[in-house]
Amino acid sequence: MTTLQINGKATNVNAAGDTPLLWVLRDHLGLTGTKFGCGMALCGACTVHLDGTPVRACQTPLSAAAGKRVTTIEGVAASRVGKAVQAAWLEVGVPQCGYCQAGQIMSATALLQGNPKPSDAEIDGAMSGNICRCGTYTRIRSAIKVAAGIKVEAA
Amino acid sequence: MNNDLIALAASSPFASATQRVRGRRDFLKTVPLAGLVLGIGLPRLGAAVEEPKKYGGDGMPHGVQDSPKLFVAIAPDGTVSIVVSRSEMGQGVRTSLPRIVADELEADLKRVRVVQAPGDEVKYGNQDTDGSRSTRHWFDPMRRCGASARTMLEQAAAQQWKVPLDQVEARNHEVVHKPSGRKLGYGALALAAAKLEVPVRESVKLKDPSRYRYIGKSNAALIDGPNIVSGKAQYGIDTRLPGMLYAVIARPPVLGGKVKSFDAAAAQKVSGVVKVFAIDATPPPSEFMPIGGVVVVAKDTWAAIQGRNALKIEWDDGAHASYDSAAYRAELEAAVRKTGGKVVRNDGDAYAALAKAAKKVEADYYVPHYAHATMEPPAATARISGGRCEVWAPSQSPQAARERVATRLKLSPENVTVNVTLLGGGFGRKSKADFIVEAALASQAMGGQPVKLTWTREDDLLHDYFHAVSAQHLEAGFDADGKVSAWLHRSAEPTIASIFAPDPKQLAAFELGLGLTNLPYAVPNVRIENPEAVAHARIGWLRSVNNIQHAFAAQSFIAELAHAQGKDHREFLLALLGPDRTIDPNTVSEPWNHGESPQRYPINTARLRKVVERATQEAGWGRKLGSGQGLGLAAHYSFVTYVAAVVEVSVDAKGEITVPRIDVAVDCGPQINPDRIRSQIEGACIMGLSQALVSEITFEKGRVQQTNLHQFEVLRSNAAPKKIVVHLMPADGYDAPLGGVGEPGVPVIAPALANAIHAATGKRIRQLPVRGQLAPPA
Numbered sequence: 039m040t041t042l043q044i045n046g047k048a049t050n051v052n053a054a055g056d057t058p059l060l061w062v063l064r065d066h067l068g069l070t071g072t073k074f075g076c077g078m079a080l081c082g083a084c085t086v087h088l089d090g091t092p093v094r095a096c097q098t099p100l101s102a103a104a105g106k107r108v109t110t111i112e113g114v115a116a117s118r119v120g121k122a123v124q125a126a127w128l129e130v131g132v133p134q135c136g137y138c139q140a141g142q143i144m145s146a147t148a149l150l151q152g153n154p155k156p157s158d159a160e161i162d163g164a165m166s167g168n169i170c171r172c173g174t175y176t177r178i179r180s181a182i183k184v185a186a187g188i189k190v191e192a193a
Numbered sequence: 194m195n196n197d198l199i200a201l202a203a204s205s206p207f208a209s210a211t212q213r214v215r216g217r218r219d220f221l222k223t224v225p226l227a228g229l230v231l232g233i234g235l236p237r238l239g240a241a242v243e244e245p246k247k248y249g250g251d252g253m254p255h256g257v258q259d260s261p262k263l264f265v266a267i268a269p270d271g272t273v274s275i276v277v278s279r280s281e282m283g284q285g286v287r288t289s290l291p292r293i294v295a296d297e298l299e300a301d302l303k304r305v306r307v308v309q310a311p312g313d314e315v316k317y318g319n320q321d322t323d324g325s326r327s328t329r330h331w332f333d334p335m336r337r338c339g340a341s342a343r344t345m346l347e348q349a350a351a352q353q354w355k356v357p358l359d360q361v362e363a364r365n366h367e368v369v370h371k372p373s374g375r376k377l378g379y380g381a382l383a384l385a386a387a388k389l390e391v392p393v394r395e396s397v398k399l400k401d402p403s404r405y406r407y408i409g410k411s412n413a414a415l416i417d418g419p420n421i422v423s424g425k426a427q428y429g430i431d432t433r434l435p436g437m438l439y440a441v442i443a444r445p446p447v448l449g450g451k452v453k454s455f456d457a458a459a460a461q462k463v464s465g466v467v468k469v470f471a472i473d474a475t476p477p478p479s480e481f482m483p484i485g486g487v488v489v490v491a492k493d494t495w496a497a498i499q500g501r502n503a504l505k506i507e508w509d510d511g512a513h514a515s516y517d518s519a520a521y522r523a524e525l526e527a528a529v530r531k532t533g534g535k536v537v538r539n540d541g542d543a544y545a546a547l548a549k550a551a552k553k554v555e556a557d558y559y560v561p562h563y564a565h566a567t568m569e570p571p572a573a574t575a576r577i578s579g580g581r582c583e584v585w586a587p588s589q590s591p592q593a594a595r596e597r598v599a600t601r602l603k604l605s606p607e608n609v610t611v612n613v614t615l616l617g618g619g620f621g622r623k624s625k626a627d628f629i630v631e632a633a634l635a636s637q638a639m640g641g642q643p644v645k646l647t648w649t650r651e652d653d654l655l656h657d658y659f660h661a662v663s664a665q666h667l668e669a670g671f672d673a674d675g676k677v678s679a680w681l682h683r684s685a686e687p688t689i690a691s692i693f694a695p696d697p698k699q700l701a702a703f704e705l706g707l708g709l710t711n712l713p714y715a716v717p718n719v720r721i722e723n724p725e726a727v728a729h730a731r732i733g734w735l736r737s738v739n740n741i742q743h744a745f746a747a748q749s750f751i752a753e754l755a756h757a758q759g760k761d762h763r764e765f766l767l768a769l770l771g772p773d774r775t776i777d778p779n780t781v782s783e784p785w786n787h788g789e790s791p792q793r794y795p796i797n798t799a800r801l802r803k804v805v806e807r808a809t810q811e812a813g814w815g816r817k818l819g820s821g822q823g824l825g826l827a828a829h830y831s832f833v834t835y836v837a838a839v840v841e842v843s844v845d846a847k848g849e850i851t852v853p854r855i856d857v858a859v860d861c862g863p864q865i866n867p868d869r870i871r872s873q874i875e876g877a878c879i880m881g882l883s884q885a886l887v888s889e890i891t892f893e894k895g896r897v898q899q900t901n902l903h904q905f906e907v908l909r910s911n912a913a914p915k916k917i918v919v920h921l922m923p924a925d926g927y928d929a930p931l932g933g934v935g936e937p938g939v940p941v942i943a944p945a946l947a948n949a950i951h952a953a954t955g956k957r958i959r960q961l962p963v964r965g966q967l968a969p970p971a
Contacts (some may be wrong), residue, residue, distance in 0.1 A: 136283070140424045
């Protein structure tokens with residue numbers, strides 16, 4: 039039995055320590071907002087925060103998350119920045135299919151929590167691990183700037 | 194059978210089938226079951242022997258439906274439920290179609306909820322969410338649907354007040370008696386309205402577009418947006434049922450391969466693995482059916498994957514084990530360099546014109562296989578009980594899935610329900626039911642217990658329905674005046690028809706008509722030839738389909754011709770397009786025209802000219818650029834929409850490419866949800882750049898070589914254009930024909946990029962992806 043702190047709540051999980059956090063969240067705990075995309079930390083769809091740091095849940099064994107604070111898309115709105123990022127995503131109309139957006143929002147939130155006014159290069163640097171096959175990248179950049187209160191140049 | 198328009202609060206599946214999903218249990222309760230619909234679609238009256246050919250939505254299997262008794266329900270509290278029968282995969286259809294109905298219905302969107310229809314085409318009309326057709330085919334039926342419901346509510350109010358119908362008017366969720374100012378809300382009128390006949394199609398009075406509140410407006414909030422950003426949105430892979438098991442499948446690595454033998458001993462020892470068993474393949478052409486393999490069922494997805502890793506399988510690869518992309522490319526290139534192949538268009542005498550041309554130009558182009566790589570890989574959940582199978586799936590074609598599941602399980606389609614979840618990307622992959630049938634087979638093997646089948650990314654890339662690889666050869670001749678007198682184009686590419694029929698070697702009309710035979714240029718002698726190509730992998734539709742390679746070749750070649758003549762590409766392209774005219778598409782190729790009427794949808798060269806002019810003007814065509822920088826242009830007509838793009842590139846000394854800006858001009862006729870049109874075109878730019886720059890699927894020994902996203906690369910944020918600007922051409926009212934939107938943005942991007950690279954560096958790109966082609970020699 040492993041105890042995790044997920045979105046502020048102590049949660050017990052009965053799974054082998056090498057089970058990826060992704061499948062613990064999705065299959066054992068029903069937190070399906072964290073998405074499976076590649077299983078190799080290549081696409082970022084499964085991004086969650088471990089003690090505030092963005093990690094790929096598909097490559098994070100349960101044992102590595104034990105005792106740490108895990109924040110998922112279902113809990114990110116508890117932070118001011120997370121809430122602002124979600125609101126900016128809606129304001130800009132970022133999502134198309136939306137599948138990757140949980141991971142995008144988790145990466146963007148972590149970026150802004152550590153760097154409230156990122157440059158364009160810093161945004162691309164922080165977001166390039168998150169693939170969006172629908173191609174919402176330009177809107178993601180705009181939404182991050184909206185959330186950060188950075189003036190967005192009109193198209 | 195409840196034939197009322199009204200849905201009586203929570204007792205009705207209609208009323209409870211809300212899109213506002215709160216939790217997993219709610220989701221399962223709220224997924225519409227078979228009895229969603231309040232009436233049954235009338236059988237199409239089989240008119241006469243010689244029925245005229247039908248086009249557009251009417252020409253699709255099961256046509257269109259427009260009755261509010263199918264698509265609208267109003268609860269006593271006034272909540273309006275609107276059924277969407279098409280699948281949401283990012284194009285915004287669950288936002289756009291209800292906005293059309295709500296506008297005509299004079300409903301307040303804040304009091305509207307969206308209900309997803311299960312797969313049932315007889316009832317709802319055609320459900321193939323593909324071909325850039327949903328809004329194009331359903332704008333008019335959904336307008337009529339909303340207007341009919343509005344009329345019925347007005348009639349109900351007039352009857353209740355005993356006043357003439359022309360004294361009442363529906364306005365923003367209530368009906369007003371104009372002389373007295375009396376009002377009745379929609380909830381109060383619903384029961385009486387439901388008892389009225391639906392007005393006949395011809396009598397339905399549509400709103401004056403000047404009064405539209407939602408149609409054509411730019412501020413359309415996404416209906417699923419709040420659920421998406423909070424992680425509550427339910428995709429196919431997210432389904433959870435009580436007692437559910439999890440499955441993955443080891444599939445034959447080569448097309449047509451079979452399991453010779455397998456040893457499950459080690460797999461069965463993996464903690465959590467419940468059962469291991471083989472399923473039969475549908476032999477090629479396997480169409481939309483499973484390709485067989487060994488199923489591992491476990492207590493969670495991870496255990497199933499670990500179990501599969503422990504399997505020992507011996508495969509019988511079969512006839513396609515020698516498929517090798519390098520050798521196949523050589524075969525295709527040899528085929529297109531030789532005179533011959535099926536003649537698929539022949540105007541004048543291109544060979545004679547080439548023979549006497551003052552100058553000739555020729556070039557070969559190569560475009561590889563691509564995979565769809567939807568961010569949500571294929572996944573579906575099934576359960577079987579009491580002789581009924583119910584599945585939850587991210588399906589672009591739920592009615593087809595229903596039929597295939599019924600066929601494979603030997604059930605009648607009435608005993609199969611396909612519930613449609615959100616799709617985490619579709620791009621054509623999720624039109625195929627193979628993964629849904631697999632889930633049903635897995636459940637069947639588990640005695641009907643619910644099973645969720647997940648494709649890993651490796652499964653997705655190794656067993657996709659791939660975009661066709663192609664080799665193309667083009668030749669053009671100039672006459673003494675420098676005009677193009679001959680155009681010869683040969684293309685060899687395996688056909689999508691190969692998944693349906695044994696071994697066809699030539700392109701079908703629905704592939705030829707995608708930018709190969711239907712080019713509208715003013716060239717007197719045109720010959721298009723289609724040499725044979727054998728398919729060694731499952732070939733499928735991928736967003737914009739054959740237009741990708743055809744536009745890449747033709748639009749690159751036109752730029753090459755301009756260069757050969759020392760002319761500006763834009764001026765050359767416009768001259769080649771010739772005088773403004775409309776072309777009957779049947780005169781330039783086998784009838785296809787995307788299923789649209791040649792009268793209503795002729796090819797209009799003025800519309801293509803105008804998008805070229807708009808895109809180039811907006812991009813500042815001809816402006817001074819620095820060293821290593823260039824602008825490239827391409828224009829293409831597809832899905833009855835006209836698109837031109839100008840791509841700006843910057844190439845550094847190491848050959849690294851950046852794209853500062855793309856301008857795209859789009860003429861898709863009337864624009865119902867402009868923000869979603871823009872987002873589709875923005876996304877098409879990214880997908881087009883992925884194909885042009887980095888993506889490629891190759892085969893060796895019959896097996897795909899790219900196992901995950903480190904090898905099948907797609908564009909990432911750091912390589913995305915700094916800016917994409919979409920310019921929508923004004924339309925001539927809302928009765929003008931609609932064009933498609935989801936796909937036509939893709940084909941122009943690769944050639945515009947290649948042309949920009951040429952402008953920037955002088956290097957001509959004739960094969961995709963570009964990848965390392967610009968790197969300086971080591």
